[in-house]
Amino acid sequence: MNEMNSNRKIIHIDMDAFYASVEQMDNPELRGKPIAVGGSENRGVVSAASYEARKFGVRSAISGVLAKKYCPELIFVSPRFDRYKEISAKIHKIFRDYTDLVEPLSLDEAYLDVTQNKKGNPSASLLAEEIRTRIFNELGLTASAGISINKFVAKIASDYNKPNGQKTVNPDEVIAFLEELPICKFYGVGKVTTEKMYQLGIFSGLELKSKSQEFLEKHFGKSGSFYYNVVRGIHNSEVKSDRITKSVAAEHTFDVNLSSEIFMAEQLEKIANTLERRLKKHRVSGKTVTLKIKYSDFSQQTRSKTLPYFISDKGLIFETVKELLYQERMKDSVRLLGISMSNLNTEVKKAVVVQLKFAF
Numbered sequence: 193m194n195e196m197n198s199n200r201k202i203i204h205i206d207m208d209a210f211y212a213s214v215e216q217m218d219n220p221e222l223r224g225k226p227i228a229v230g231g232s233e234n235r236g237v238v239s240a241a242s243y244e245a246r247k248f249g250v251r252s253a254i255s256g257v258l259a260k261k262y263c264p265e266l267i268f269v270s271p272r273f274d275r276y277k278e279i280s281a282k283i284h285k286i287f288r289d290y291t292d293l294v295e296p297l298s299l300d301e302a303y304l305d306v307t308q309n310k311k312g313n314p315s316a317s318l319l320a321e322e323i324r325t326r327i328f329n330e331l332g333l334t335a336s337a338g339i340s341i342n343k344f345v346a347k348i349a350s351d352y353n354k355p356n357g358q359k360t361v362n363p364d365e366v367i368a369f370l371e372e373l374p375i376c377k378f379y380g381v382g383k384v385t386t387e388k389m390y391q392l393g394i395f396s397g398l399e400l401k402s403k404s405q406e407f408l409e410k411h412f413g414k415s416g417s418f419y420y421n422v423v424r425g426i427h428n429s430e431v432k433s434d435r436i437t438k439s440v441a442a443e444h445t446f447d448v449n450l451s452s453e454i455f456m457a458e459q460l461e462k463i464a465n466t467l468e469r470r471l472k473k474h475r476v477s478g479k480t481v482t483l484k485i486k487y488s489d490f491s492q493q494t495r496s497k498t499l500p501y502f503i504s505d506k507g508l509i510f511e512t513v514k515e516l517l518y519q520e521r522m523k524d525s526v527r528l529l530g531i532s533m534s535n536l537n538t539e540v541k542k543a544v545v546v547q548l549k550f551a552f
């Protein structure tokens with residue numbers, strides 16, 4: 193049976209007026225002014241508005257003509273998507289210091305599953321705060337966050353204390369939060385659906401909850417069962433990471449090329465130590481050990497061995513890589529050595545159900 197799962201900790205991060213904020217950051221003369229990214233005063237559509245412009249009713253998706261009418265002082269700026277992508281990549285780099293389970297919704301929004309995180313911090317609220325502080329300190333931009341047990345509630349919550357704020361909906365608050373929620377605030381309920389809900393006498397979560405699944409399906413099709421579940425706190429959609437760690441590696445380039453295998457072994461032992469640390473950080477182990485050799489003429493060679501079991505211990509890594517080292521003679525002196533671990537237990541790990549103490 194479908195039940196509310198309170199064991200997950202999900203953060204939804206949403207950058208504040210992202211495109212407009214980037215333009216204001218890069219062009220100091222635009223700061224504090226009402227600006228619209230995209231469109232112009234006689235054509236096109238606004239894709240983002242600064243908070244100064246929003247006060248006048250300028251927002252994304254309205255026409256440039258209308259925007260100029262609302263706010264005669266409005267400054268139109270051409271979008272620079274390469275720049276937004278560049279900053280988005282930096283934001284994602286910060287996210288991945290916390291978790292690899294990051295699902296982007298757009299350049300400026302993402303879900304993070306921090307149930308298990310790289311900081312070992314059980315408080316998703318504190319993590320969200322830390323992430324927002326880092327985004328501000330390192331990139332000069334503000335972000336808002338919603339924190340809860342699933343993506344649906346986290347997404348709605350990130351809007352509550354915007355801009356530059358965050359809201360946590362604790363597991364024991366989820367049901368009341370959804371019951372009190374105006375129906376137009378439900379994620380996935382747009383203008384048309386809102387109207388239809390109103391006509392059916394549904395104005396808030398509480399009224400939505402009073403309707404049977406059959407009733408909702410009859411009026412909203414497949415979405416009906418979605419509404420039926422989310423208002424009960426049931427939304428088990430996983431945070432779908434755009435990049436799953438496939439391998440973890442460590443390598444070292446030498447100041448002086450090495451020609452003695454004894455020295456190489458010494459270096460590999462150090463690299464194995466580093467690799468062990470990284471594997472621990474990612475909480476993974478692997479079956480396949482690969483030795484990478486770059487010779488002084490820059491040619492490259494790899495040698496691999498797959499074990500019948502998962503390892504992450506530096507001693508075992510070193511034993512395996514030593515075997516690979518002595519497997520055949522080096523064809524030249526060596527300028528770089530690396531060890532990577534692949535065939536990771538990421539999938540296995542997912543199947544293990546971990547019951548964590550739930551501190552939000």
Ligand SMILES: [Mg+2]
Nearest residue numbers: 206207209300
């Ligand atoms: Mg945003």
